Amino acid sequence: MKEKFIQLMSASVKGISQVVFIENIISGLLILAGIAIYSIPLGLITIGSAITGTLVACICGADKKILKSGLFGFNSVLGGLAIYLFLEGPHKWIIALLCAGVTTIVTAALMNITKHFDMPILTFPYIILTWFFIGTSFRLSFIKPGANILPQNLINWERELDGPLDWHGLITGIGQVFFLDEILPAFFFLIAIFIASRRYGIYAIIGSVIGWLTALFLGGEITLINLGLYNYNAVLTMIAVTSVLEVKHKNAWITGIFASILSVQITASLDTFLLQYGLPVLTMPFVLSTWLIQNARKVFPNI
Known part of the structure; x- marks a missing residue:
């Protein structure tokens, strides 16, 4: 029993680190610490979501190797955090953990579908489930939408x-x-990435700089730029395109920069489209940019 508990916690903590493509317990703990420093409730929902997602996968008979790596946890972590932050009411803890558990099942389903197309699921499962739960909140009184996700009319929108x-x-x-929008947690995350991979850490910095500069050059809203809301998709895209996906040449960093720039434009476009439905962009720009590059590489192997 003790051994199984240790294995569950190990896989759960790795699920936290897998959000940034890392299978490392120390990195996972550092990320969790950064979240807890920002907010104790967010720290609790993070580890709770990771455990819930991992436990559901375990009960459902997931492949032990995939389970131990934390790959059934990272979408649950993001899903739990998103629901907790974007919904309101006394039931949001329950709904967040429910979302984390359901996300694991959706992850498994999409894994089976996308393997036929040789495509990674990335963070797509949590995006779909988060949008689903937020959409439900406008119809069912048990789930209450937060004030920051209410649909807005584009006619009256001003940049x-x-x-x-x-x-x-x-x-x-x-x-x-x-x-998270504070510097200290971000440093914790960056250290966590560097501990596991110096290359990932460097690419994370490059991705953030590229996203920030691109948004600034293209005339993005200052408030969003200051909050880093144009950067995070670029960070994930840069790491994924240059290191995580199958890369056949040493100049993949050039493609990574292009993909990071593209993610900023997709962020602005999706934000405009989803604003009228009260849905957040989340990491969909990262998913779309990465999928685009991966499929382009099947035709153009030199990018």
Whole structure:
């Protein structure tokens, strides 16, 4: 019993680190510590979601190798965090953990579907489930939508282009992978990445800088740039395109930069489209950019 509990906790903590493509207990603990420093409740929902997702996979008979690596946990972690942050009411803890558990089943289903197309699921399962639960909140009184996700009319929408530029957005863009907008947690996340892989850490920094500069150059809203909301998808995209996916040449970093720039444009476009439905962009720009590059490589192997 004790051994099984240790294995469950190990896989759960790795599930936290797998959000940034890392299978490392120390990195997972550092990320969890960064989240807990920002907010104790968020730290609890993070580990609770990781355990719930991993436990559901275990009960359902998941492949032990995949289970131990934490690959059934990272979408649950993000799903639990998203629901807790975007919904309101006394039941959001229950709904967040429910979402974490259901996300594991959706992850398994999509794994089976996408393997026929030689494509990774990435964070797509949590995105779909989060949108589903948020959409449900507008119809069912048990689930209450937060004030920050209410549908908005684009006719009256005005961009906030003026205001002081804050370089902190360069760092908080890394923290926004876990929905956090403060520098200290972002440093914890960056250290966690460097501990597992110096290359991943360097690419995370490059991705954040590229996302920040691209948004600034293209005239993005200053408030969003300062919060790092144009960076985090670029961070994940840069790491995935240059290191995680099958790379056949040493110049993949050039493709990574292109994909990171593309993720910023997709972020702006999706944000505009989803705003009227009260849905957050989440990591969909990262998923779309990465899928695009991976499939392009099947035709153009030199990118």
